[in-house]
Amino acid sequence: MKRQSPYLIRILSMLLLLCVSIPVLAQQTRVEEITAQQAEKAKHLGPYKPNKAENTILRIERWGLLSGNPIGFYPFIGSAFSGGGLALGPGYRRPFGDNAAFDIHGAWSIANYKLVDTSLKLPDFANGHVRSRVHAKYVDAGKVSFFGIGNDSQKDNKTSFSYSPKFVDIEETISPVRWFAVGGGVAYLQIDTAEGENPTVPSIEEVFSPAQAPGLGLDPTYVVGNLFAQIDTRQSPGYTTSGTYIRGDFFDYSDRDNDPFDFRRFDGEINQFIPILRANQIIALRALVSVTDVKDFNQVPFFLLPKLGGGEELRGFPDFRFRDRNRLLLTAEYRWTPSKFMDMAIFYETGKVAARRADIDLEDLHDCYGIGARFHTPASTAFRIEVAHSKEGTRIIFGGGPVF
Numbered sequence: 142m143k144r145q146s147p148y149l150i151r152i153l154s155m156l157l158l159l160c161v162s163i164p165v166l167a168q169q170t171r172v173e174e175i176t177a178q179q180a181e182k183a184k185h186l187g188p189y190k191p192n193k194a195e196n197t198i199l200r201i202e203r204w205g206l207l208s209g210n211p212i213g214f215y216p217f218i219g220s221a222f223s224g225g226g227l228a229l230g231p232g233y234r235r236p237f238g239d240n241a242a243f244d245i246h247g248a249w250s251i252a253n254y255k256l257v258d259t260s261l262k263l264p265d266f267a268n269g270h271v272r273s274r275v276h277a278k279y280v281d282a283g284k285v286s287f288f289g290i291g292n293d294s295q296k297d298n299k300t301s302f303s304y305s306p307k308f309v310d311i312e313e314t315i316s317p318v319r320w321f322a323v324g325g326g327v328a329y330l331q332i333d334t335a336e337g338e339n340p341t342v343p344s345i346e347e348v349f350s351p352a353q354a355p356g357l358g359l360d361p362t363y364v365v366g367n368l369f370a371q372i373d374t375r376q377s378p379g380y381t382t383s384g385t386y387i388r389g390d391f392f393d394y395s396d397r398d399n400d401p402f403d404f405r406r407f408d409g410e411i412n413q414f415i416p417i418l419r420a421n422q423i424i425a426l427r428a429l430v431s432v433t434d435v436k437d438f439n440q441v442p443f444f445l446l447p448k449l450g451g452g453e454e455l456r457g458f459p460d461f462r463f464r465d466r467n468r469l470l471l472t473a474e475y476r477w478t479p480s481k482f483m484d485m486a487i488f489y490e491t492g493k494v495a496a497r498r499a500d501i502d503l504e505d506l507h508d509c510y511g512i513g514a515r516f517h518t519p520a521s522t523a524f525r526i527e528v529a530h531s532k533e534g535t536r537i538i539f540g541g542g543p544v545f
Contacts, residue, residue: 212236217246219541222282222304223451224460225254227539238264253338255281272314279307283338286461287345289353290443292493292505294463296533301337302345304444306330310365325368330394333360334444356442361402366393375414379521379543382420386412386545394445401439406447407432412545425474425486427545429454432498433466441466449492449507452538453545456490457509457531465494469501472545484515488527488544507531515543 211234221228232246245259256279263273283303288294310328334356337344351357368391375384389409396402408431415424431447443464449455450462454470470492476484491508495501513527527538 210234210236210242215246217248219248221248221250221254221256222280222285223453224284224286225250225252225282227251228254228256230256240265240269252282252284254283255279270316272316274312274314275309276312277309279305281305285337285444286339286342286459287349287354287443287464288459288462289349290446290464290496292463292465292495292507296459296462298348299342299459300345300348301339301342302444303333303335303338305333305335307332308365310367312367320374321372323368323370325366328363328365328367330363330365331360332362332442332444334358354443355440356402356444359398359400359402359442361400361442362397364395364397366395367391375412377520380517380519381414382423383414383416385414386410401437402442403439404433404435404441404445406434408447410545421478423474423476423484425472425476425545427470427472429468429470429472429492430501431468432501435466447494449494452527452540454490455492455507455509455531456488456511456527456529456538456544457536458507458533459536462533463494463507465496467496467498467501468492468494474544482516482518484517486513486515486527487511488513488529513538 211232213233213235215232215234217228217230217232219228220226228248228250230246230248232244234242234244236242240262241264242262243260244262245257247258248256250256258278259276261275263275265272281303282305284301285304287300287302288296289298308328308330310326312324312326314322314324316322336346345354346357349357369389371386371388373384373386373388375381375386378386387410389407392406392408394402394404394406409429411426411428413426415426417423433441433447435441446464446466447468448461448464449468449470450458451460454472455462470490472488472490474486474488476486478484487510489508489510491506493501493506509529509531511527511529513525515525516523522543523541525538525540525542525544527540529536529538
């Protein structure tokens with residue numbers, strides 16, 4: 142057998158060593174590069190710094206405006222009445238005791254609506270399980286829309302009327318546990334109506350008769366009793382990424398002027414918030430139903446009928462677009478969080494009104510869809526802007542607070 146050359150063995154050994162060493166050296170070099178890059182980044186690391194918009198929201202939250210708990214004088218920003226646009230005005234809040242407070246604010250909207258709202262929250266007792274509140278409110282809205290009654294009311298029949306309710310109510314709430322509450326109250330409600338002040342559409346009495354708009358020309362006074370129960374596991378009513386909200390309200394309207402306008406009404410609402418991917422995405426669902434009952438041949442005044450349309454329900458339609466004794470609304474939203482203080486949402490809504498409870502079904506529904514942006518803190522929604530589209534056109538909505 143021929144003996145191998147020692148030189149050939151050395152050459153083969155060196156080649157084998159190179160084949161093994163080159164990948165190892167390359168890997169070491171790559172690790173050194175990554176380590177150097179991480180060290181360089183570490184020199185510039187620091188705490189998260191909010192941008193200008195986020196700093197503004199944080200500053201407003203520190204003032205207590207978004208939580209609803211300001212101290213002393215504060216600017217009120219919100220709504221005077223549905224359809225009145227953005228309203229601004231002065232406010233004053235004075236806490237006293239452990240958790241009581243007096244609050245009063247006024248506002249004037251871009252549609253010339255006026256608002257005066259005051260409340261007195263009394264100190265809680267029974268270890269915070271019983272809460273009491275006295276509330277008074279005055280509204281002057283001169284351009285409230287009325288299209289007629291019924292699910293088939295026509296957009297071209299738009300009219301307006303002046304609506305000025307004044308009420309005082311007392312409410313008691315019993316909450317044995319954080320997520321459950323029952324309660325009730327009684328209110329004195331006086332309503333004044335008059336000709337509409339919208340120069341672009343007819344006043345209501347020019348188009349509709351008292352038979353078509355019950356209560357037209359009358360100014361009833363009511364004593365209103367209310368009972369309610371609710372389950373609420375949301376993180377906060379102002380902003381949440383998970384939880385359930387279920388509430389039922391029963392109202393009894395007793396007409397003090399002996400007019401045939403006594404009626405009872407039930408409102409039920411269910412909201413469900415389903416977090417996805419650590420709450421960076423949320424499915425938000427809402428179902429809302431109202432049922433009105435009258436005695437004998439009584440009627441419900443047109444201005445107190447359940448309604449659909451506007452910035453909070455069936456957003457693709459004008460404010461107060463549909464009115465009748467009963468209503469149904471279904472809403473679905475897909476929300477996501479592109480930044481810490483902003484949510485985006487794609488939404489779909491469908492609903493109807495009906496004179497009979499038996500007609501509250503899934504036929505002849507009006508639907509709309511849209512997209513929106515909401516600016517918020519961890520507990521409150523400061524501002525939202527939405528674009529909604531329906532068969533009657535596209536609307537841009539500016540609002541404060543959550544839709545639901």
